[in-house]
Amino acid sequence: MSNENTRRLAGKVVVVTGAARGQGAAEAEALTRAGARVVATDVRPEGEVRRLDVSGESDWAALAAELRESHGEIHGLVNNAGVIRRERLGEVRPEDFAQVQAVNTIGPLLGIQHLAPLMPPGSSIVNVGSSAALTGYYPVAYTASKWALRGLSKIAAMELGPRGIRVNTVHPGYIETEMTAAATPAFREATIRETPLGRSGSVDDIAPLVVFLLSDESSFITGAEIPVDGGLTAHGGVKSISDAMRTDAPSSE
Secondary structure, X not given: OOHHHHOOOOOOEEEEOOOOOHHHHHHHHHHHHOOOEXXXXXXXXXXXXXXXXXXXXHHHHHHHHHHHHHOOOOOEEEEOOXXXXXXXXXXXXXXXXXXXXXXXXXXXXXXXXXHHHHOOOOOEEEEEOOHHHHOXXXXXXXXXXXXXXXXXXXXXXXXXXXXXXXXXXXXXXXXOOHHHHOOOHHHHHHHHHOXXXXXXXXXXXXXXXXXXHHOHHHOOOOOOEEEEOOOOOOOOOOHHHHHHHXXXXXXXX
């Protein structure tokens, strides 16, 4: 890796939630390689990862106080932590719905409220959404939480823009992580069939984009929503129709 690449985030302090494993760990590692001083957090801390329950306001307040004392200011926040429940509309219980919202939507809200006051102009927030936020994906609690995160991100981009703080959203598709590993083989196969690139993604497909959005290279990008899903959401659900028509097309012979 070039020296120029390792200097992209030199001098920047970045907080990453859900960083103990999977996508969050890959993002924290990529940010570190780019020169950032990463404060990795997770509800299940491991090694150098600091404990943080993103749904707890007292946890965020304590983190903000520590960062103010140790760094004075921070320059980036990656709201990566998330949970999923796969109950359908008629099955989900209100308490389960609320628990998913607490992590996936309230968590980023609290992070922005507590850490944005520590951010100087030029800082950046990246919220990790999902392809579910661009579709009517069936797990109702998860999908509703990610749609809500889209709205939060748009409002935050508008509210924080005058302070020079950017807010963007990344929407991963089917990424091979611990979360997706819990899905059934049938779900994985069906999702890949609907993905034009014909494969699942990896955490290394997401992390470089997060680095870019936290760097000064994206200084005029805010309020953006960027799918990283192999084209899953681009076709609007018509890929299976297209595939069927290609299969059933009359022979030219």
